Amino acid sequence: xxxxxxxxxxNTSEIxxxxxxxxxxxxxxxxKICSTPFYLYDGSMIEKKCRELKRMPNAFGxxxxxxxxxxxxxxxxxxxxxxxxMFEAGSLNEV
Numbered sequence: 001x002x003x004x005x006x007x008x009x010x011n012t013s014e015i016x017x018x019x020x021x022x023x024x025x026x027x028x029x030x031x032k033i034c035s036t037p038f039y040l041y042d043g044s045m046i047e048k049k050c051r052e053l054k055r056m057p058n059a060f061g062x063x064x065x066x067x068x069x070x071x072x073x074x075x076x077x078x079x080x081x082x083x084x085x086m087f088e089a090g091s092l093n094e095v
Contacts, residue, residue: 043079050083068094 022042030040053064065088066080072094077087089095 039073041073041076041079046076046079047083050080050085054084 022040027040030038056064063086065086066077068077068087068089071077081087
């Protein structure tokens, strides 16, 4: 039902539930399954926000980019990539 990865940056777990499946029950399940601390992401909300950003008026030919340093989670970056957003990295260390 979910994917769990270890975040390489601070050894916390991250959970990405399928769209529309986060409920109080899934949160309780995550607490039982994962060691703490962990990150819990709502994939449907991330997808929704990506779509909203892509629909924004663009009068100057700008491209929406996600700053990798804002959240370097592999699961989140893969989800954003599937939505067709571009990425911004300040250095090769971020990639």
